[in-house]
Amino acid sequence: MELLDGKKTSDDIKFEISKKVEELKAQGKKTPHLAAVIVGNDGASRTYVNSKVKSCEKVGFRSTLIELPDTISEADLLAKVNELNNDDDVDGFIVQLPLPKHIDEHKVTLAVKPSKDVDGFHPENLGRMMLGLPCFLPATPAGIVELLDRYNIETSGKDCVVIGRSHIVGSPMSVLMARNAKVGNCTVTLTHSRTKNLAEVTKRADILIVAIGKPEFVTADMVKEGAVVVDVGIHRIDDPSRQSGFRLLGDVKYEEVAAKASFISPVPGGVGPMTIASLMLNTLKAIDMK
Numbered sequence: 653m654e655l656l657d658g659k660k661t662s663d664d665i666k667f668e669i670s671k672k673v674e675e676l677k678a679q680g681k682k683t684p685h686l687a688a689v690i691v692g693n694d695g696a697s698r699t700y701v702n703s704k705v706k707s708c709e710k711v712g713f714r715s716t717l718i719e720l721p722d723t724i725s726e727a728d729l730l731a732k733v734n735e736l737n738n739d740d741d742v743d744g745f746i747v748q749l750p751l752p753k754h755i756d757e758h759k760v761t762l763a764v765k766p767s768k769d770v771d772g773f774h775p776e777n778l779g780r781m782m783l784g785l786p787c788f789l790p791a792t793p794a795g796i797v798e799l800l801d802r803y804n805i806e807t808s809g810k811d812c813v814v815i816g817r818s819h820i821v822g823s824p825m826s827v828l829m830a831r832n833a834k835v836g837n838c839t840v841t842l843t844h845s846r847t848k849n850l851a852e853v854t855k856r857a858d859i860l861i862v863a864i865g866k867p868e869f870v871t872a873d874m875v876k877e878g879a880v881v882v883d884v885g886i887h888r889i890d891d892p893s894r895q896s897g898f899r900l901l902g903d904v905k906y907e908e909v910a911a912k913a914s915f916i917s918p919v920p921g922g923v924g925p926m927t928i929a930s931l932m933l934n935t936l937k938a939i940d941m942k
């Protein structure tokens with residue numbers, strides 16, 4: 653078994669980006685500027701957004717963190733989005749999800765200007781992805797594609813099974829793995845909560861991408877010998893035996909699945925850092941597309 657080391661790969665990508673930022677600066681060009689909006693106090697969301705801001709520093713981007721209370725009205729959040737749309741200094745921005753229940757996520761996603769939508773969540777970017785046109789790809793699926801690419805995983809003609817059909821991971825992932833591209837050309841099966849005999853389906857996968865959001869959902873009996881396994885899940889589980897008081901688990905029962913897999917991404921240190929690397933790459937692209 654070989655590790656799909658997202659931490660190391662994302663550090664490599666961030667180093668490459670930092671060199672490009674130095675070049676931009678040497679040419680007297682603008683320093684890329686990413687803004688992140690976070691609403692409320694969800695611990696996991698705060699951790700993710702803080703990592704995004706820290707990564708901006710690491711690659712030499714400017715960053716702005718906009719922290720809003722969970723009592724903010726939908727109208728006020730939409731006004732903030734509009735302000736960022738019209739701020740020429742901001743090249744790209746994200747609104748961290750999930751949002752409080754009284755705010756319609758679709759309305760917020762639709763309000764983001766497509767040319768600044770570095771999360772790749774706007775229907776214009778998702779539509780362009782479907783057509784193979786230049787666009788911002790959603791950060792997590794794009795990060796997984798990049799990880800498979802950098803480990804030279806052969807995908808052409810392979811059976812790829814995706815578990816989970818979310819708008820931000822499973823659905824776009826299935827599209828990317830099927831397209832005619834270096835990482836792509838798979839026969840893709842998109843599975844979800846209504847899939848019958850799931851284990852029979854997943855056992856056919858040469859490449860198994862798990863984004864179901866349930867801790868240790870995928871067990872060894874669901875995986876083919878030699879499969880490439882990508883674990884998108886991340887769950888904080890109480891563990892009083894640890895100093896931190898918790899441990900992190902993925903959607904895959906790691907030890908037993910790793911024993912069968914040819915490649916596997918760990919949690920933490922797999923897909924999470926790659927999502928951030930993709931966001932940095934998209935922000936750089938936002939400058940290019942201007």
Ligand code: GUN
Nearest residue numbers: 746747748749750771791
């Ligand atoms: N919540 C979970 N993943 C993401 C992501 O990639 N972007 C945003 N904005 N929110 C998320």
